[in-house]
Amino acid sequence: MEEIVDDNNKLIEENIDTELSEFSYNFIDIPWDDRTQRSKILIVLLLLSIFIATMALVINNFVAHYNSFKHNKSFKNDDINCNLVKVDEYPYAARLHSLTSHQLICVGAVISENSVLANEVCLKSGTVRLFVGSITDQYCKKGFSLDAAELIPHDGVVSKNLVLLSTNKKMSLCGNPIRIAANMDKDSHAFVIGRPLRGDRSLSRQLVSLDVFNNYTHNGQLIDNSRRNSVICVKYLSRCPVRAGDLLVQGGRLYGIASTSIQRSANNDVVCFANVSIIKTKLKELDDSLNLNL
Incomplete structure (x- = not known):
């Protein structure tokens, strides 16, 4: 063992x-x-x-x-090179802010003490709140609620509609209505007043030229004499994008509202606006207080 x-x-x-x-x-x-x-x-x-x-x-x-x-x-x-101005300089330019995100979506034109004319696409993101005039004034900085919105058919915009925004409060303490006019003067300066690239305490102001060709293509459509009545096309000279709803003004009068957003490039320096003078009668029907002889 x-x-x-x-x-x-x-x-x-x-x-x-x-x-x-x-x-x-x-x-x-x-x-x-x-x-x-x-x-x-x-x-x-x-x-x-x-x-x-x-x-x-x-x-x-x-x-x-x-x-x-x-x-x-x-x-x-x-x-991109945008010229910015204070909102107080253009009391007829309304700022449309999203009611949910509070971001500046579009600008519109104050055409009466209760109404703002804008592009319909400005409402695609939902309900908006209107702001006019000073951003420091205790009354104006609160903004105005949107109480009604009426679509106005217009062939001069991509969405085929402009929109008349109404509030029950009077905006006359904050802003002044702008006169709607036709027949722009080719020898006078014209400007696009619009939404800035960022922020909401300023507006963009860009110089444009009325010297454009008789026929050209815009957004895939031929702009010729048959469409001259519904649109006003200009050549913009600065390197600043135009946003849908921006205002075409000259001499303190409103002539057009930007059909769509567009960025200036070497191949495209023309932007078209809905001719608002052709809907003056419709606007008067919707807002009886509208003074067409401002």
């Missing part, structure tokens, strides 16, 4: 010795103190190369991001 136990112990010791003899360190597993000088140098060089490669990737991504940001900033500055 003792011989058998001794034999088993010998077998176990032989197995342990075999396992120990089979285990060997590789390049990674060798303890630092057991490494040769050459091995230590190789490890340091390997770690250093990994660190340099990682930092190179980080720096490259940073430079690429910076160049992209600088390019986009330069692109914006080169392609």
Whole structure:
């Protein structure tokens, strides 16, 4: 019996010795103190190369991001240049704010003490609140609720409708109505008064030229003499986008409301407005207080 136990112990010791003899360190597993000088140098060089490669990737991504940001900033500055004015300078320009997000959506024209004429697309985002005049006046800065909206068919806008917005409160304490007129003077300056690119404390004012060709394409449609009655097309000279609902004015009179939003480019510097003079009779029917002889 003792011989058998001794034999088993010998077998176990032989197995342990075999396992120990089979285990060997590789390049990674060798303890630092057991490494040769050459091995230590190789490890340091390997770690250093990994660190340099990682930092190179980080720096490259940073430079690429910076160049992209600088390019986009330069692109914006080169392609967009809007002239801004205070809202108080144009008391007939109403600002239409979303009732939910409170963001400025469009501008419209105050045409009576209770009515604002605007593009129908301004209501696509939901109910709006009207703001007219000073942004600091205690009465005006509260805005005016929208109590009624009447669609007015018009072929001069993409949506085929303008809209007359009405409030039960009088806006005369904050803004002045603008007169609707026809037959613009080609020898006088005309401007587009519109929504700025950002913020709601200013308006954009851009100079436009009435010197346009007789026939041209706008929004995929040919503008010729057959459509001259419904639209007024002008050439805008600044690098500022025109937004749907922006106002075409000259000499303190309203001539048109922007048909759609458009960005000036090398191939397109013409923007068209709905001729509001052709709906004066309809406006009078909807708002009896409207004075067409302002």
